[in-house]
Every structure is written in structure tokens, then in C-alpha cells.
Amino acid sequence: MPARESRRWEEKTLVQTSSDAGGLQSIPALLERNVAKYGTFPAYREKEFGIWQSWTWSETAAEIEALALGLINLGVNEGDFIAIIGRNRPYLYWSMVAAQMVGAVPVPLYQDAVAEEMAYVLGHCGARFVIVQDQEQVDKVIEVQDQLHQFEHLIYLDPRGLRKYDHSHLHQFSHVQDQGRAAHDEFITELKARCAKLDYDSTCVMLYTSGTTGKPKGVVLSNRNVIESAKSSSEFDKLRRDDEILAYLPMAWVGDFIFSIGQAYWCGFCVNCPESADTMMTDLREIGPTYYFAPPRVFETQLTTVMIRMEDAGTIKKKMFDHYMAHARKVGPDLLDGKPVGFMDRLKYKIGDLLVYGPLKNTLGFSRVRVGYTAGEAIGPEIFDFYRSLGINLKQLYGQTEATVFITAQPDGEVRSDTVGVPSPGVELKIAENGEVFYRSPGVFVEYYKNPESTADTKDPDGWVATGDAGFIEPETGHLRIIDRAKDVGQMADGSLFAPKYVENKLKFYPNILEAVVFGNNREQCTAFINIDLSAVGNWAERNNIAYASYQELAGHPQVMETIQRHVEEVNASVAEDPMLSGCQVHRFVVLHKELDADDGELTRTRKVRRRIIEEKFADIIAALYDGSNKVSTVTEVTYEDGRKGSIKATLEIREAKVIPVVPQKVAAE
Amino acid sequence: MLDASEGYTTADGRKIGGVVMEMKNITLRFGGVTAITDISFDIREGEIRAIIGPNGAGKSSMLNVISGFYVPQEGEVWFRGAKRPQMKPYEVARQGIARTFQNIALFEGMSVLDNVMTGRLTHMKTGLLSQAIWKGKAEEEETANREVAEKVIDFLEIQHIRKTPVSRLPYGLKKRVELARALAAEPKLLLLDEPMAGMNVEEKEDMSRFILDVNDEFGTTIALIEHDMGVVMDLSDRVVVMDYGKKIGDGSPDEVRNNQDVIDAYLGVAHD
Structure with a gap:
């Protein structure tokens, strides 16, 4: 267990937060505000050794500060790139914020990428430092380190199996923090100075797009992109301090960055990390998130599992399930949208809730979901309606890394399976003659790193960005409908x-x-x-x-x-x-x-x-x-x-x- | 080469310490059948020691002698510098020796966690009554033991089946749970009876990884019986080879591999 005393941080930040809300121009600044405002509320939880361990905002800030000091101690310079590879763990989220604090740029990578893919990204951004989860990732980086000219230090979380490795360039995460704490007096002024330089135009994060064609491209997002998007989307869905999310989607994906860092730091809600990838479903049920995000595939898999298990259930249970699900399909979505529903239907839905929907939602871990999103691909209408009929407020969202996620989203009460919603706050849309969708928003990315041609191809001088998707706006509702990738049409x-x-x-x-x-x-x-x-x-x-x-x-x-x-x-x-x-x-x-x-x-x-x-x-x-x-x-x-x-x-x-x-x-x- | 008292350094740079357990001229008979004839060898601190041999060579009997389940008619067992008197298996367990079995011996109806917790039994001191009342000492003790169990669960990556009854698990996972139970006892010496029997390549690789990690991480001394020669040669530091109850070879994997007696025992010799 890492030391978790909150130290001098609290007194210091309480004095500093006299700056007005308009001064919140970076993630570290938001962290400081959260310590002052929500200091004793949980910021992170992770299940480890069978127990949910939690860190308050104050404790989180102390951990991040120790790491940031440790990074300065190791020689991280402003403008360096720090690659982060691993599954969703609080330590790795802290690494991203610590990197920002010292003026470096965090670059999360897909943890399941093979060594060669990693070599390309690490080489392209010239990462001097890499923070990884465990031996598996350490091995991959070591395998390709000869191709990486700028790579210097590797920091790992889990020491297991790494004892015999050459430790001249290898550091344990907790040791880096310890060294940071020890060097507190030496580097704290430096750290504060670097932190103070961060503004809306500094780079918040660089994310590599998965790239359906060719090599991945590094999308540079500024603090403005991230904070503005987080702010308007949080207001759109009325996200609050007491919301809970489960962080289980890849950290390298823009969505996870916005939900688990952008919105979490803006609203001050708690990010819960599962114990391992295999325990995701159990952890989901234990946490019962109020704000949930999943690609259609996850919903499909869950529905398939439910259906398979119902096939194996006894006759009475199966009859009951079929009967009440039929009723839910009839009136559930209307109830969710607040449309008028007859008294008898409401009563029957209530009974169904008691017998079928409630227990089912509990099993799925959706009992408390207030806002649920699916995006990334089209979702089947049957799947979509299934969840909505249970009373889960599942909505669709259309976004891209280049837009800092949000392009369109469905407002409550206007949810349909065949559209992706209306433009998100602050987003302008236009449809080109060939049907391609263009958008312009405060979330529009700064550039593709070291790739001005692609940047120019995608983003025109007026700030309009090509989505690469063909679609049209429904005249009567103003909702966007996506047909296909423009180049595939x-x-x-x-x-x-x-x-x-x-x-x-x-x-x-x-x-x-x-x-x-x-x-x-x-x-x-x-x-x-x-x-x-x-x-x-x-x-x-x-x-x-x-x-x-x-x-x-x-x-x-x-x-x-x-x-x-x-x-x-x-x-x-x-x-x-x-x-x-x-x-x-x-x-x-x-x-x-x-x-x-x-x-x-x-x-x-x-x-x-x-x-x-x-x-x-x-x-x-x-x-x-x-x-x-x-x-x-x-x-x-x-x-x-x-x-x-x-x-x-x-x-x-x-x-x-x-x-x-x-x-x-x-x-x-x- | 080997020094009698000092220990040695392995090819991958691990320091192996002094003798932990020494078998001196062990002979074990069941009625008229002699299962083990006059065998001597030692196991050193921190090493992975393999016992191999064709079917019926007496490997499992040897392991049972080490674990105290069989008492040899002749010979002495020395453990940590002292001659071991005749002991009940649970007394041997208390001395810090834990084992897994060739045919899985878990409590099938109990959850994985409960099974692993049984590995902590030798570390529990509170009496039946106070455990039943579940107050004060007993509760503290259980919490402390649960912590150890959870660390083992984390180490062997079986968190997702923590609450699953063992009977519902596939074979490969059961083997891992058995290892977890043995590890929960925090043994000084871990005995593994065919840890990879009946596993596919992937499961074998996982298991090998875990065995090496256990040895590396906790410094546990390991004695194992295994049929898969590839696994034995890769994992172990020294190998004892048995055939018809006799020791026919002892040394590093390379030495054993080139030993003519061993080759004959495995491939057979022409009788003219």
C-alpha cells in the first residue's frame, strides 16, 4: 500500500484557490480546486485484495504531487512525452496528471498492442519516459528499446517478476514517489513554477487514433479542448459530484480520458477501477455506476448472456421473463421519455419492475444508471430498446478523438436507435455535397503531431473538421443520421x-x-x-x-x-x-x-x-x-x-x- | 561445482543457499515391496529441485516421505539442521512444508477463497469457541489471515473466481487454486506433485510462470515431481532421477540429460 498521508497539500491549496473559477485552465488546476471543494470525498477507488480501496481528493493530490516531484527528480523536462501503458488503475491516471504538472505531455497507449505497434508510437512521439503497469509491458518496451532513440527511463507499478531485471533505467513507481517526497523541499518551487505556466493552450494529452487506414496519428488535445468539452457535456447531462463511474475502457481511448479525467475532474466525481479485466462484471455490480459508458459490443454481449441464461432457466421463470419483457417493450421507453402511459400499464410495469426488471438490472449492474451512453458503432435497435425498456436511460452519442469526443448526443426524451442526436453544446455541423459530415467546436484538436499534411487534410483554416463519415440531418428533428464511412460509400x-x-x-x-x-x-x-x-x-x-x-x-x-x-x-x-x-x-x-x-x-x-x-x-x-x-x-x-x-x-x-x-x-x- | 555446505549460483544468477532438507539413506517398504531403496539427496535454500523418473519409480512415495505422510523404515530426514522425529503430517505442515497433490484434493463444495483460507489453518491459534463467537482475537486473526489469502489470490490471478465453488472450475484453474492453498500457508518448502499433469501448453506455460514467480518473489524452496521433461529441464536447478526405487542420477539438468543411466531408464536398453 502506498503511503497516503495528505501532508502540507491541503493548507497550501486552500490558500491558493482564491483564484476565480475562470482560472481553471488545466487539469492540475482543477485538481487543486477539487481538493479545496471536495477534499474529503472519494476521487478514486480500486478493488485490490478483495476490498475497495479509496483515495479522497486530498489524498489523490498528495500522491500526484509526490509522483510529479519524483519525475522532476528523474529529470523530466517540460515538453517531454511520457507514455503510459496499462489497464485502468488510479496510479496510471495519477501519472497522467503528474505528467501534466511537470509540463510534460501524457501519451496513453493501448495495453494490448504488440511490441511492434508500441515501437511505432513510442518512436513517433519520442517518449523519454514510459510508465507501465507490469512485467508484460516492461518486456514489450525492453524488446523494442533499441529502435527508440529518445527513450530513457521506464517506471513500473507492479514489481512482480522484475527483481532480476537491470534496474539502471528501471524504476518502481512507489520508489519514484518516495524519492519525490524526499526531495520535496528541493523541487517544490520548480514544480509550482511549472504548474503555474499551464494554460488553455498548453497540451493536455496526446492520443493516438487507432487508424482504420495506415499508421496511427497522434492527436494533440489542448487544455481548452478537454476542459471546454468536459464542462459543456457535464452540463448537458447534469453530471454531479456524487456520480460514480467505472473506468474499464482502454486508457488510450479518448472517451476514457474525457470521462475519467476531463469530466471527473470538472465535476469532482469518483472514478472506480476494477480489480482485473475478468472481474469487470462483478465490480460493475458492486459499484453500481450512475454514469455508464460502453461500446455497443458490451451491451450486445450482456444481452446475449442474459438471453443464453434465460434459455437455460426453468419454465416458470422463462414465461415470466417473456411476459414482462413484452410489456416493458410496449411501455418502458415511453415511461422513460415521460410520455403519457395508462394507469393499468403503469401498474403492470411496476409489478414487472419488482419481479423482473429490478433484479435483472441489479444483475447487470445497472440499478443506479442515470445516464448511459453507447457510441463508436451503430447499436442494434433491438438491443437498444431492450435496455431502454428496462428503464435504463441509454442514449447514443457520436464523437471522435479529433473532436475531444463530443459531436452530437441525444438529449433526454429524444432518444432513438437510428440517429446519433443533436449537435452537442458549442458544436456546429455542416454536411458537404458528397454527404460527408463536418463540424466545428471548442473541442476541435490542435493538430496531428508531426504530421501537418494530415492536419491540413482534416481541418480547414476556418476550423471545420471532416469526420470521414457520410450522413444527413433529419429536417423535422434536427437529429444527425450516419450512413457509413464516407470513403467506404x-x-x-x-x-x-x-x-x-x-x-x-x-x-x-x-x-x-x-x-x-x-x-x-x-x-x-x-x-x-x-x-x-x-x-x-x-x-x-x-x-x-x-x-x-x-x-x-x-x-x-x-x-x-x-x-x-x-x-x-x-x-x-x-x-x-x-x-x-x-x-x-x-x-x-x-x-x-x-x-x-x-x-x-x-x-x-x-x-x-x-x-x-x-x-x-x-x-x-x-x-x-x-x-x-x-x-x-x-x-x-x-x-x-x-x-x-x-x-x-x-x-x-x-x-x-x-x-x-x-x-x-x-x-x-x- | 557443488560445495557441500556453501551453496552455489545458478545460470541465471540466483544465489542458492545451504541445505534445507536432507534425505539420508532412505529406504521405504510396503510389506515385501521396496518402493525406495537407500536414497540420499538434499534440497537447498531457494532452489527448484525436481524429482523425475518413469512411472512407478517411487517419486510420489519420496514426496510423501518428505511431507511426513510415509515413515521410512530406514534412513533419516534432516530438516533445517535437525533430525526430524516421526511426525504427523500436520506437524510437518506446521514446520513450514506445504504441498499440492497429483490428483487435486480440494474441498469441492467450498469457494476458492474458503479453500485458500484453509491453507492458513496452521497459522490460526484461537480456539473453536472464540471462533464460533467471532469476537476480538478470532476476528482479528481471521482478518490478518484473509489478507495473506487475498495476496496469494492476487498473485496467482484468480480474483475473478474468488467466490466460485471449486466444483464449477475447469481442471487447470483447480490446479492453480491448489497451489494458492499451499502458498497461503507461507511455506518454507513447497512440494508440488505433478503440477502440470493433464494441462495444455498454454496452462503449462502459465503454471511454469507462477512457479518461477513464487520462487523468485517469496524465495520459496520448491521440490517438484513432473513428467514433462521440457518443463523440468527449464524450471529446475537440480534434478534427482529415480528408477525402480533407486537413485540413478543427480545434478543439473544438463548433467542429467547426458547421464547414460538416465537415458537408458527413459528409452530402455536392449537385453541380450
Whole structure:
């Protein structure tokens, strides 16, 4: 346990906070204010050794100060970059703030990135210091350190397994803090001077975008970007000091930075860190966050788990669940939006709440959620409605790293599954002629680090930023609707619109389908790759006594193929109803023998499909999809988690799906 | 080479101390069957010592002699500089020797945490009555012991199954829980009876990592029996090889690997 006495900090900050609220131009300044205003309230909690350990704002400030002094002691200069790698832990959040205090720039990295990916980012920003969680990350950095010319010191949190390592450039986190405390008198004036220099224009953080194409780019966000965005979004959702969040999404992702640092420091609410990635669900239930954020995938997985468990439940329970869920779907969303609902329906909903919704929400850890967001990808309407019908205020949000998250968000009472909401406070929107969405806001990033060409490509001199997404604003509601990535939107050979994501999302809404990739740009017909969801399909196989030895075998099982074919045909029917996109029906498809994976470069770390790479890698399968053959043999290279490579061979069956014949011109004429 | 009293330094730079346990001319018989014939070897402070041999060589019997479960008819067991008198296994446990079993021996109906807590039993001093009343001393003691248990749980990364009944766990995890229970006793000497039996490659790698970490982090002396030669050669500092109850080799993995008797025992020899 680190020492947690709050020392002289309190007296000192109480004197200093005479500066007005307008002077809060950096995260360290907000920290100082929080110590004065909320000193004894919890700022961080982390479950360790089975117990939730907590730190108040005062204790947090003392910890961060000790670390900042320790960093000066190690020789961190203003303008240095400090890379931070690890899972969500209070210590690593403190590292980011300590880095800011000493005038350095924190650069959080994805902890599951392989060494080579890390080498690129560490080399690109020229990080002199790296703060990591454990041996695994230490090993990765040491593996690539020869490629890094500026790298000097490595600080680690967990000493386990590291005793025998050469410690000339390796430091334990708590030792750095101890040295900082010891050198308090020597460096405190220096630290204060550096802190005082921070203003709205200084860099707050640099975040590398996952990059669906090419190398990641370092997005530089200023204090203005972060604090203004945190402030307006907190006001938009009326976030308070007593809110609770669970920090479990990657620290390198802009969303986590805004929620766990930006908004947390602005509002003064408590950030809870789970014990480990595996205990996330238990910790979620124990904390019961009031403000919750998750990508659609998390909601999908949870819903799938609920459904699987209900399939296994007894008849009475299952009947009760089905009955009350049907009622919840009918009136739940209206109740949430404050629309009029009849007395009997309300009463029945109350009973349902007692019997089904309440316990279910408790199991999911959503009992106290006041504001919930999903973003990053489109969410299936059924999934979205499921959570809303339970009375969970789940909303959609559209954002980007370059915008410091917020572009649009759904206000309470105007929530729909097919839009992403109205422009967030302070955001202006415009739609270009080709349908691409542009925005301008106080959150717009400063630049891509060391990449003026890309900066100029993305941000014009007036401050308008291209999102890269095609969409339109609904005239009657003012809500933004996103169709697809602008560069993915193309044309079929006959000139009709090709929007792969639109079809893929429809496919992915089926629990059995984990991932889908649709092809068809400049082609006569659309075809698709499908990834089955192993937990959903595996459970189905178990219940139906279908034996399988591997993912590959299950994916190629005739009955699975039948099911997927039904899904594809249903999607075709639904796509056919949209006159603009009816050409995108899937004519032929294949169920892939391996899961698309970020380690193989097929997905980004945030699990977005990288089309170009998939097209190259599986060129043989795509060719087979278009040459009319009903089978294709292929060998695919795979990368294991530790970086080793192997290959899998498979013979895949290609299926034809029924399409609904449509003649778009006629529809248009009527 | 080895000095009788001083200890030695391993290839990776670890300092191995003096003799912790010494087996002197052990012979163990079950009725007319001689399971172990006149075997002597020592285990040194901080080392990982492997006992290997073909099936039926008497490895597990040897481990049971070390743990005090079997009493040899001839020979002496010296532990930390003193000759060990005949002891009950729980007395041996109190001396700081903990073990895991070839066939998992956990309390299946109890949670992982409770199982790990049973490893702390030898450290609990309060009586049955005060534990039942659950006040003062007993409560303090349980808190202190729980802390140790939680550190072990954290160390072996089994937090997510802390409250799960053992019967619901897969085999690989059960093995890890058993190791956790042994570690919770904070042993001076840890005996592992085939810790990797029946595991897949990934689980073996994890387990090896944990064994090395335990040795490195807590300085625990480890004696293990294992069939997987790759694992044994990678993990251990010194290896004893047994065949038909006799010691046929003793030394570093490299020495043992090149020992003709050992090769013969494993590959067989032509009888002409």
C-alpha cells in the first residue's frame, strides 16, 4: 500500500484557490480546486485484495504531487512525452496528471498492442519516459528499446517478476514517489513554477487514433479542448459530484480520458477501477455506476448472456421473463421519455419492475444508471430498446478523438436507435455535397503531431473538421443520421449507392453474427464475409447436441450455415425496403473459418473493420465469391497473442442467398 | 561445482543457499515391496529441485516421505539442521512444508477463497469457541489471515473466481487454486506433485510462470515431481532421477540429460 498521508497539500491549496473559477485552465488546476471543494470525498477507488480501496481528493493530490516531484527528480523536462501503458488503475491516471504538472505531455497507449505497434508510437512521439503497469509491458518496451532513440527511463507499478531485471533505467513507481517526497523541499518551487505556466493552450494529452487506414496519428488535445468539452457535456447531462463511474475502457481511448479525467475532474466525481479485466462484471455490480459508458459490443454481449441464461432457466421463470419483457417493450421507453402511459400499464410495469426488471438490472449492474451512453458503432435497435425498456436511460452519442469526443448526443426524451442526436453544446455541423459530415467546436484538436499534411487534410483554416463519415440531418428533428464511412460509400457497377456498413450493421444485430464485411464496390452484386459469435452459436450447438471440436468446425456446420443464411435473407428483405440502398442486398456469402482479429491487423484495436487489409488478405475467398464456385480452399496466416505466427487451412462453403428483386427506377417514379 | 555446505549460483544468477532438507539413506517398504531403496539427496535454500523418473519409480512415495505422510523404515530426514522425529503430517505442515497433490484434493463444495483460507489453518491459534463467537482475537486473526489469502489470490490471478465453488472450475484453474492453498500457508518448502499433469501448453506455460514467480518473489524452496521433461529441464536447478526405487542420477539438468543411466531408464536398453 502506498503511503497516503495528505501532508502540507491541503493548507497550501486552500490558500491558493482564491483564484476565480475562470482560472481553471488545466487539469492540475482543477485538481487543486477539487481538493479545496471536495477534499474529503472519494476521487478514486480500486478493488485490490478483495476490498475497495479509496483515495479522497486530498489524498489523490498528495500522491500526484509526490509522483510529479519524483519525475522532476528523474529529470523530466517540460515538453517531454511520457507514455503510459496499462489497464485502468488510479496510479496510471495519477501519472497522467503528474505528467501534466511537470509540463510534460501524457501519451496513453493501448495495453494490448504488440511490441511492434508500441515501437511505432513510442518512436513517433519520442517518449523519454514510459510508465507501465507490469512485467508484460516492461518486456514489450525492453524488446523494442533499441529502435527508440529518445527513450530513457521506464517506471513500473507492479514489481512482480522484475527483481532480476537491470534496474539502471528501471524504476518502481512507489520508489519514484518516495524519492519525490524526499526531495520535496528541493523541487517544490520548480514544480509550482511549472504548474503555474499551464494554460488553455498548453497540451493536455496526446492520443493516438487507432487508424482504420495506415499508421496511427497522434492527436494533440489542448487544455481548452478537454476542459471546454468536459464542462459543456457535464452540463448537458447534469453530471454531479456524487456520480460514480467505472473506468474499464482502454486508457488510450479518448472517451476514457474525457470521462475519467476531463469530466471527473470538472465535476469532482469518483472514478472506480476494477480489480482485473475478468472481474469487470462483478465490480460493475458492486459499484453500481450512475454514469455508464460502453461500446455497443458490451451491451450486445450482456444481452446475449442474459438471453443464453434465460434459455437455460426453468419454465416458470422463462414465461415470466417473456411476459414482462413484452410489456416493458410496449411501455418502458415511453415511461422513460415521460410520455403519457395508462394507469393499468403503469401498474403492470411496476409489478414487472419488482419481479423482473429490478433484479435483472441489479444483475447487470445497472440499478443506479442515470445516464448511459453507447457510441463508436451503430447499436442494434433491438438491443437498444431492450435496455431502454428496462428503464435504463441509454442514449447514443457520436464523437471522435479529433473532436475531444463530443459531436452530437441525444438529449433526454429524444432518444432513438437510428440517429446519433443533436449537435452537442458549442458544436456546429455542416454536411458537404458528397454527404460527408463536418463540424466545428471548442473541442476541435490542435493538430496531428508531426504530421501537418494530415492536419491540413482534416481541418480547414476556418476550423471545420471532416469526420470521414457520410450522413444527413433529419429536417423535422434536427437529429444527425450516419450512413457509413464516407470513403467506404461507393457505387455498384449499375450506379446505385453502395454503403457496406449499413448492411453489416443489420447483419451484426443478429446475436449469432459477430462481425460481417460486405463487398460490392464497383461490382455487379454484393457479397459478404460472416463471423459467427462463438458464445451464442456455441450455446445453441450445446442445447441441440451438435458436437464440434473447434471454431472452424462450428462455423462450417451445415445447420449453422442454414441459420446464417436465414439471417442474410431477412436482412436482404429489410435492405430491399430502402429505395436508395436496395442494390446492397447480399447475393453470396461465406462464413469465415477464423475470427477477424486486431492481432492479425484485420480490425483496429477499437474493433473497427479494416477493409483494405481484409480485401488483400482474403483475396482468394473474395475471388471465389464472385466466380460462381461453391467452395474455396484457403490458407490464412494468424498471429498469436505473444506475436508468434501460424497458419490455418480451411475449405469454405459459399452459399447463395435469396434476394428480393427490386427495380429502383420504378419505385422512384411512383 | 557443488560445495557441500556453501551453496552455489545458478545460470541465471540466483544465489542458492545451504541445505534445507536432507534425505539420508532412505529406504521405504510396503510389506515385501521396496518402493525406495537407500536414497540420499538434499534440497537447498531457494532452489527448484525436481524429482523425475518413469512411472512407478517411487517419486510420489519420496514426496510423501518428505511431507511426513510415509515413515521410512530406514534412513533419516534432516530438516533445517535437525533430525526430524516421526511426525504427523500436520506437524510437518506446521514446520513450514506445504504441498499440492497429483490428483487435486480440494474441498469441492467450498469457494476458492474458503479453500485458500484453509491453507492458513496452521497459522490460526484461537480456539473453536472464540471462533464460533467471532469476537476480538478470532476476528482479528481471521482478518490478518484473509489478507495473506487475498495476496496469494492476487498473485496467482484468480480474483475473478474468488467466490466460485471449486466444483464449477475447469481442471487447470483447480490446479492453480491448489497451489494458492499451499502458498497461503507461507511455506518454507513447497512440494508440488505433478503440477502440470493433464494441462495444455498454454496452462503449462502459465503454471511454469507462477512457479518461477513464487520462487523468485517469496524465495520459496520448491521440490517438484513432473513428467514433462521440457518443463523440468527449464524450471529446475537440480534434478534427482529415480528408477525402480533407486537413485540413478543427480545434478543439473544438463548433467542429467547426458547421464547414460538416465537415458537408458527413459528409452530402455536392449537385453541380450
